[in-house]
Amino acid sequence: MAFPSSLSSPAFVVLLSAVIFCQVSAVTITANVDPPSPTQYLKSGQKVDLVCSTNRTDGKIDWSWLDTKDNSTKDALLVEGVRAAGLGSISIITKGSNGGQYTCTDGSSSATHWVNVLDADTLVPQHVSKNGTNLYEILRCDQRLEADLRLPLVWWRFINQTDRQLNDLDSKETYEVLPANNGYALKIKNKDGKRYPLKTGEYRCQFNSSDVAATQVGITRVLEKIVNYETSPDVRIEGVSQARTKSATKDEPSTLTCVYNSFNSRSYASFLYENVTGEAKENITLVDGQYDQLPSCLDAEGHKTDRKCVGNYVFSRNFALENESRKTEQYETTLVLNFDVTKDEDRGKYYCVVHEFDGTREKINVFGVELKVKDKLAALWPFLGIVAEVVVLCAIIFIYEKRRNKTVEDEDEVETLKGNAHETTDGVRSRKA
Numbered sequence: 001m002a003f004p005s006s007l008s009s010p011a012f013v014v015l016l017s018a019v020i021f022c023q024v025s026a027v028t029i030t031a032n033v034d035p036p037s038p039t040q041y042l043k044s045g046q047k048v049d050l051v052c053s054t055n056r057t058d059g060k061i062d063w064s065w066l067d068t069k070d071n072s073t074k075d076a077l078l079v080e081g082v083r084a085a086g087l088g089s090i091s092i093i094t095k096g097s098n099g100g101q102y103t104c105t106d107g108s109s110s111a112t113h114w115v116n117v118l119d120a121d122t123l124v125p126q127h128v129s130k131n132g133t134n135l136y137e138i139l140r141c142d143q144r145l146e147a148d149l150r151l152p153l154v155w156w157r158f159i160n161q162t163d164r165q166l167n168d169l170d171s172k173e174t175y176e177v178l179p180a181n182n183g184y185a186l187k188i189k190n191k192d193g194k195r196y197p198l199k200t201g202e203y204r205c206q207f208n209s210s211d212v213a214a215t216q217v218g219i220t221r222v223l224e225k226i227v228n229y230e231t232s233p234d235v236r237i238e239g240v241s242q243a244r245t246k247s248a249t250k251d252e253p254s255t256l257t258c259v260y261n262s263f264n265s266r267s268y269a270s271f272l273y274e275n276v277t278g279e280a281k282e283n284i285t286l287v288d289g290q291y292d293q294l295p296s297c298l299d300a301e302g303h304k305t306d307r308k309c310v311g312n313y314v315f316s317r318n319f320a321l322e323n324e325s326r327k328t329e330q331y332e333t334t335l336v337l338n339f340d341v342t343k344d345e346d347r348g349k350y351y352c353v354v355h356e357f358d359g360t361r362e363k364i365n366v367f368g369v370e371l372k373v374k375d376k377l378a379a380l381w382p383f384l385g386i387v388a389e390v391v392v393l394c395a396i397i398f399i400y401e402k403r404r405n406k407t408v409e410d411e412d413e414v415e416t417l418k419g420n421a422h423e424t425t426d427g428v429r430s431r432k433a
Contacts, residue, residue, distance in 0.1 A: 027054045027111040029104060040149055043219065044095045044119040052088040052104035052111070059106035061088040066101040068124045068144045076102055096121025100144040114146040123205060123225040130231050138178075139186040139227045141205030153177070153184040156204040156224075166203075174199075188229065203227045233267055233354040235260040235367045238321070238334075245370045248342045252376070256337040256369065257318055258352035261325075267356040269335040271313075272366075274349040291315065291335060307338065314338040347373045 032049040033042065042048070052061050063076035076082050076090060081098045085091035092098060096119030103112045126140040143150045155166040155177055166175040166186060176187040188199055206224030238257040240246050248254035258269050268291065294308035294315060308315040318334040325332040339346055351368040 027052060027104060027106050027109045029053075029102075029111045029113040031113055040146075041116050041118045042094050042099075044117060044121075046094045048092040048094055048115055049085055050090050050092065050102060050104070050113055050115075052106075054088070054106040054109070056106050056108070059108065062105055063090050064103045064105075065098070066103070068100055068142050073103075095119060096123070096144065101146075114149075116145050116149050118145075118207070118219060118223070120223045120225060123207070123223065125205065125225045125227040127228045128230065129228075135190055137188045137190070137229060139188065139203055139205075139229060140183055141185070141225060141227055142183060150180070150183070151207050152180070153205045154208055155186045156206065157202065186227075200229045200231050203229060230363070232363050233260055233356045233365045235269070235352055235354045235365045237350075237352055237367055237369045238318075240369050244368060245372055247372045247374055248339065248346070250342055250344065250373050250375050252342055254339045254342045254371075256350055256352075256371065257321070258335045258337070258354075258367070259321065259332050260335075260352070260354040260365075261332045267333075267354060269333070269352055269354045271335070271337050272351040272353055274351070275347075291317070314340065342373055344373055347371055 030051045030053065032051070034047045034049075037043075037046065050063075052063070054061065064073050065076040065079050065082070066072075067074055077084060079098050081093045081095055083091055088104070090102075092102075092115060094115060094117045096117050099115050099117035099119070099122055101112055101114050103110055122144045124142040124144060126142060128137055128139060130137070139155075141153055145151070155175070156163060157166065158164070167177050169175055174189055176189070178185045178187055184205075186203065186205070190199065204224050204226055206222055236259050237246070238259055246256065256271070258271070260267070260269050291308065294310055296304040297307040297309040297314060299305050306316065314337075316336045316338055318336050321334055322332055335352070337350070349368055349370050351366050354365045356363045356365075
C-alpha cells in the first residue's frame with residue numbers, strides 16, 4: 001500500500017516521531033531512606049535520596065516542592081535541607097518543615113513522591129486575624145503529610161487558668177473538632193455573633209504522642225503548634241450620640257468613659273486630645289498607657305486614692321460597668337477621663353486609642369468624640385423663652401379683654417342714653433296732647 005507523498009515528507013516524519021515520543025515518555029521516582037524506616041513516617045534527621053528517572057534523553061529534569069503553608073509550588077533546591085545529588089537526583093535531610101510533596105518533571109511528564117516526616121513542624125498553623133467577630137471561626141492546623149497518612153489532632157487551650165482539652169468538652173455549643181475530611185479543624189462558636197474576648201488568643205493543636213504512628217517512629221514527646229485567633233479590639237465611648245458628640249456643663253463635673261475589649265491582657269487604652277482649632281494633639285496618658293502604673297491621686301490629707309493623676313487629668317475605672325458586662329460575657333474594660341470642674345478650654349476632640357500587642361505586631365483601634373462645653377444657664381434659656389412667650393401672650397389676652405370690656409360698656413352707655421332720650425320725647429308728646 002502506497003502512502004500519499006505528503007505523509008512521507010520529512011516534516012511529517014519528525015512530527016510523528018514527536019507524537020510517539022510524547023506518548024511513551026515516562027517519569028519515575030525512586031526513594032532511598034537512610035536509615036530505613038519501618039513505616040511510611042520518617043523522623044527528623046533521616047536522609048532521603050530521591051532519584052528521578054526518565055526515558056527522555058533530551059529533557060531537563062526539574063524538582064519542585066509544594067508548600068502546605070500557602071499551597072504554593074517552590075523550587076525544591078531552594079528548600080532548607082535539600083540539595084542536588086547528581087543528575088536528576090536530590091538529597092533531603094528530613095525535618096518537619098521540608099516534608100511534603102516533591103515533584104520531578106522532564107518537560108512533558110512528571111511524577112510525585114511524598115516525604116512524610118513526623119515532627120512538630122509537620123503541623124502548619126493557619127492563624128486567624130479578623131476585624132470584628134463572626135458567628136463562628138475555623139482554626140486550622142494543616143499537616144505536611146499524604147492525605148491517607150494524616151493523623152487526628154488534639155486541641156488545647158487555657159480556660160479559667162486551666163489547661164482544657166477541647167475535644168472532650170461535654171457541650172459542642174462553644175467548641176467542636178471537625179472530622180477528618182475537614183482536616184480536624186477547630187470550630188469556635190460565638191453566640192449571637194457577639195465578641196467574646198476570652199475565646200480569642202492562643203490555641204494549641206498537637207499530634208497524640210500515644211498514637212500508633214508516633215510510637216512506631218519512636219517519638220514520645222508532644223508535637224504541637226500554637227494557632228492564634230485574633231481580632232481587632234472593640235472600642236467605644238459610653239453615652240455618645242450618633243453624631244459622636246457629648247455635652248458637658250461649665251463648672252460642673254463630667255466624664256468620658258472609654259469602653260474596650262480585646263483578646264489578651266497586654267492591651268491598654270489611652271486618650272488623645274485635639275483642641276478646637278485642631279492645631280495640636282496631646283497624648284494625655286503616660287507610662288506606656290498601663291493604668292496600674294499611673295501615679296495615684298492624693299486626697300486633701302495626702303493619702304492615695306483609687307484614681308490616677310497625670311498632669312491636669314484624672315483617670316479612674318468604672319468597675320460597675322465592667323462587672324455588669326461580665327454577666328453577658330462581654331468582658332469589657334474601662335478607662336474614665338474625669339473632669340472635676342469642666343472648663344471652656346476642655347472643649348475639643350478626644351480619641352480613645354486602644355493598643356493591643358499580639359507578640360508580633362501592635363493593633364490599634366480608635367474612637368473619637370467631640371466634647372462641647374455649655375454655660376450653666378444654657379439649659380435655662382429655652383425655659384426663659386417659653387416663659388416670656390407665655391407672659392406676652394397673657395398680656396395680649398389681658399389687653400384684648402380689657403379693651404373688649406370697655407367697648408361693651410361704651411355700647412351699653414350709648415344704648416342707655418338713647419333709651420332715656422326716647423322716654424323724654426314720649427313724655428313731651430303726651431303733655432302736648
